[in-house]
């Protein structure tokens with residue numbers, strides 16, 4: 001029987017964990033790449049720090065082992081580039097080493113993992129990038145993140161062009177303010193700030209990770225969205 005597989009980065013928590021659960025519900029096998037192990041039975045975990053380019057190359061074999069079983073069963077692979085790094089910094093004094101670390105994690109790692117996974121991806125497979133509202137908009141004091149998330153969008157568009165004719169489609173899902181550790185940590189775990197953010201959203205609340213997981217699942221399984229940018233933000237109120 002064909003075995004469909006989700007290969008995902010960052011399923012140890014947040015949007016990635018919700019996405020792994022969503023695909024499991026649809027019968028997919030799940031292979032996760034992150035530093036810590038997801039608390040989710042049935043996931044094949046390959047411990048990996050994607051901020052380390054050499055470590056990614058060294059993970060080529062376990063990734064190939066996990067994906068070769070899919071190829072043998074004529075199943076499809078959904079590759080979701082979800083892991084991300086958000087930090088506070090400014091164009092005024094962002095050290096080159098910090099920009100490199102964020103670009104490696106958010107942009108270069110997905111490009112490296114694409115090259116490891118593509119040989120095992122049959123027609124019907126897909127690559128879904130997780131961008132951000134900040135893939136198409138700038139805000140102050142998140143220079144490396146804004147820069148990297150714009151580049152994620154470029155990588156998705158380049159993927160669409162380079163993979164034309166392969167039967168593999170790609171899209172970029174751009175979450176708005178989602179209720180995860182990343183957002184909480186970014187605002188110093190201050191509930192008042194989170195409540196204030198929610199007032200700027202048309203539904204008056206933060207997005208739940210499961211809602212983004214649903215958008216990722218929909219994008220991954222509908223090739224008509226090839227090359228699409230999907231803003232999943234509940235409607236941000238423009239000031």
Ligand SMILES: NC(=O)c1ccc[n+]([C@@H]2O[C@H](COP(=O)([O-])OP(=O)(O)OC[C@H]3O[C@@H](n4cnc5c(N)ncnc54)[C@H](OP(=O)(O)O)[C@@H]3O)[C@@H](O)[C@H]2O)c1
Nearest residue numbers: 010012013014015034035036049050051083084178180182
């Ligand atoms: N939350 C939001 O409001 C929001 C808004 C827009 C876009 N996004 C995007 O959505 C994606 C998921 O974010 P989230 O909110 O779910 O974040 P999160 O709760 O902080 O989870 C981040 C995930 O990425 C993994 N990760 C981070 N650095 C890694 C590294 N160096 N190597 C391997 N894995 C790494 C983490 O795993 P380990 O720590 O176990 O390695 C974790 O599983 C990110 O791309 C983020 O930019 C989030």
